[in-house]
Amino acid sequence: MKLHSLSISGIVTMNLHALNNEGSEGNTMMTRMVEIVDTTGKNHTVNAISGDMFKHIQAEHLFMEAKSNNLPLCKGCETFDANRICADETFTKKEEFKADTKDSEILSEAIKRCLIDDSEGIMVTSDIGGKGRSIARKSAIEFGWVVGCPDNTRTESYFHAKYVPEGRGKGSGAGGNLGQNIFHRPASSGQYAVVVNVDLYKVGRNDITLAYVDGVDRQARIKALLKSVLNTFIKPTGAHRNTQHPHILDFGGVVATSLSTLPAPVISGLNPNYREEIKKIAENLNRTTTSSPITVTTFDGLAAFSGIIADILGKVQPYGG
Numbered sequence: 001m002k003l004h005s006l007s008i009s010g011i012v013t014m015n016l017h018a019l020n021n022e023g024s025e026g027n028t029m030m031t032r033m034v035e036i037v038d039t040t041g042k043n044h045t046v047n048a049i050s051g052d053m054f055k056h057i058q059a060e061h062l063f064m065e066a067k068s069n070n071l072p073l074c075k076g077c078e079t080f081d082a083n084r085i086c087a088d089e090t091f092t093k094k095e096e097f098k099a100d101t102k103d104s105e106i107l108s109e110a111i112k113r114c115l116i117d118d119s120e121g122i123m124v125t126s127d128i129g130g131k132g133r134s135i136a137r138k139s140a141i142e143f144g145w146v147v148g149c150p151d152n153t154r155t156e157s158y159f160h161a162k163y164v165p166e167g168r169g170k171g172s173g174a175g176g177n178l179g180q181n182i183f184h185r186p187a188s189s190g191q192y193a194v195v196v197n198v199d200l201y202k203v204g205r206n207d208i209t210l211a212y213v214d215g216v217d218r219q220a221r222i223k224a225l226l227k228s229v230l231n232t233f234i235k236p237t238g239a240h241r242n243t244q245h246p247h248i249l250d251f252g253g254v255v256a257t258s259l260s261t262l263p264a265p266v267i268s269g270l271n272p273n274y275r276e277e278i279k280k281i282a283e284n285l286n287r288t289t290t291s292s293p294i295t296v297t298t299f300d301g302l303a304a305f306s307g308i309i310a311d312i313l314g315k316v317q318p319y320g321g
Helices: 051-068 103-113 115-120 218-234 274-287 302-315
Strands: 005-017 021-025 028-031 033-037 043-049 122-124 135-137 141-143 146-161 182-198 247-258 294-300
Touching: 005 218, 005 274, 033 146, 043 182, 051 115, 051 141, 051 146, 051 218, 103 115, 103 122, 103 135, 115 218, 182 218, 182 247, 218 302, 247 274, 247 302, 274 294, 294 302
Parallel strands: 028 182
Antiparallel strands: 005 182, 005 247, 021 028, 033 043, 043 146, 122 135, 141 182, 146 182, 247 294
């Protein structure tokens, strides 16, 4: 099965989490809130987890997959450095790179060296070959905000105090967080809409030449990428997990796949009819061609979702190349 793209639309139910926050005001931590519009045009203020946070979660799982399966990582990504390949001097100062070396050749080398830079996207902004470079590598995976459903999501703030065994002395501000300090920490519970798109055809492909890079095990990389997506929902890491590990109750939705350049459809679970809409879109897109390349599979529960991804992993092959 040569998948071109895959999309996930669904609703994840989480209780008492604090995965993504705005910062603090005094001794109160502020959770992230966003403004949305529902299908009737009504405005709502809801709790949300940024797509940046979920992509960081997924990238960390991809890092672990690469380590476990001996897949290539650049020197920066070997230590999960946020600068990634730009922090790898064996790449940025490679002797073969000259001022007249094409950007496409440098990009091919970056793709060959690192699974994370290949899959997650990167902006190479370094002096390479004696010339300043700004080479864009588009991500193969896209996360939207994980957005609370207005009628089913709530955020509360809870009082906490630091335990001081020697007594309840006055807390200090500039004195290094000493003494008995109190603080207020948020916890959010509810149903959250998830949208994810994975363009599997981009893995191992040079964005400039649009050719696949030689020497890249695209099938191994695609499998690692899909595993990291699955693990993102099995274990969503983030802030305050040491004492506010999310209570994940459920994950239901739709996995859509496409065997052609027709996109795997995705619609937010904020639309109450998103499952039916995705099915109808898939049917209509399949009517535009003879091979019916789009498949839609619904799931109820993390077990069913993991089963769908496991089935795909068992038969997925690289598209193109």
